[in-house]
Amino acid sequence: MTGTAVPEGFERHTRKSPLTDPWEPLYSRRTNKAVIIGLRLARPHTNGRGLIHGGLIAALADNAMGHSCAHQMGGASSLVTIGLAVDFIGTAEIGQWLAVETDVIKTGRTICFAQSLIKADDVVIARANATFRVVPKKP
Numbered sequence: 001m002t003g004t005a006v007p008e009g010f011e012r013h014t015r016k017s018p019l020t021d022p023w024e025p026l027y028s029r030r031t032n033k034a035v036i037i038g039l040r041l042a043r044p045h046t047n048g049r050g051l052i053h054g055g056l057i058a059a060l061a062d063n064a065m066g067h068s069c070a071h072q073m074g075g076a077s078s079l080v081t082i083g084l085a086v087d088f089i090g091t092a093e094i095g096q097w098l099a100v101e102t103d104v105i106k107t108g109r110t111i112c113f114a115q116s117l118i119k120a121d122d123v124v125i126a127r128a129n130a131t132f133r134v135v136p137k138k139p
Contacts, residue, residue: 007097010038015067019059026060028067035067038099041092041120052092052120061086061116061128064100069112069132072104079112079132086128092120100128110134 010027020026022044029036037060039045047053066079092098098120105113112134118126 004040006040007038007099010036013037017063020063023056030071033068033072033104034102035064035071036099036101037064037067038097041094041096041098043094045098046094050094052094052098052125054086054088054126057088057098057118057126058084058086058128060098060100061118061126062130064102065104065114065116065128065130066132068102068104069107069114072107073112073134076137077134078137080135081130082133083131084128085130086126088126090120090123090125092125096120108134 006027009029013026013028023039027038041052045052045056062081062084066081069079070077100116100118102114102116105115110133112132115129117124118128
């Protein structure tokens with residue numbers, strides 16, 4: 001895969017957010033169980049030392065896990081993050097494909113639990129887990 005190619009199955013992510021707008025283009029791929037978020041790493045994704053910023057990783061992991069919980073719940077509810085933990089175990093470079101792969105652990109009437117592996121070109125660079133509060137969607 002080239003430094004600009006998007007892996008098969010990924011399409012432009014349609015869920016927009018003011019936080020993630022500067023990181024565009026974002027991509028996603030839906031499976032039966034999750035929403036995988038991905039992007040090609042570029043300079044706007046780095047910190048002052050030129051490394052991929054941990055805040056980017058945390059925000060995208062939170063986003064992917066929340067979307068995956070909502071996907072598992074049929075989209076009938078909204079979710080609010082009440083707990084998020086990220087362990088950084090590697091780094092990534094500009095040009096690599098970053099993907100957040102999520103497993104929904106348990107959904108309930110009021111709480112959802114998920115975990116994810118964050119990979120750069122299929123090498124794990126972080127892991128995350130989150131707890132979400134299930135809230136009714138606003139009309």
